[in-house]
Amino acid sequence: MKSISPNIFVNDLQATITFYTKLGFTVADEVTTPEGEKVFALMTNGSVTFLFQIFAGIDGKHPMVSRADGGSLLLYIRVDNIRQYYDSVKEHVTVLTGLEKTFYGATEFSLCDNNNYLLTIAEHD
Numbered sequence: 001m002k003s004i005s006p007n008i009f010v011n012d013l014q015a016t017i018t019f020y021t022k023l024g025f026t027v028a029d030e031v032t033t034p035e036g037e038k039v040f041a042l043m044t045n046g047s048v049t050f051l052f053q054i055f056a057g058i059d060g061k062h063p064m065v066s067r068a069d070g071g072s073l074l075l076y077i078r079v080d081n082i083r084q085y086y087d088s089v090k091e092h093v094t095v096l097t098g099l100e101k102t103f104y105g106a107t108e109f110s111l112c113d114n115n116n117y118l119l120t121i122a123e124h125d
Helices: 013-022 082-089
Strands: 007-010 026-032 038-045 048-054 074-078 094-101 106-112 118-124
Touching: 007 013, 013 038, 013 048, 082 094, 082 106, 082 118
Parallel strands: 007 048, 074 118
Antiparallel strands: 026 038, 038 048, 094 106, 106 118
């Protein structure tokens, strides 16, 4: 195995693209239906890749995928220069916990994305 790229189901793809752009992600690829509706976006920031797909894109194909926004998924993202990164995003997102040093040696903060997913951003010493 070489990597993992979560495919995250969302209700509003454009709002998700806008949100993750604030975190420094860029759209590397996207899929649009013949009718012009965006249904999928691949976004990257450094070596981190997220796939975002609207629920309608899998309608009837994967019945086990059904949930309200958010859920019990936490996306843990490692970065360098966390204080600089925190300062660049804190005014643009909903910060749940500010910068703190953990008992296991990481400096972290957590935020909630526009789909109610929990993201923890961390730098390990």
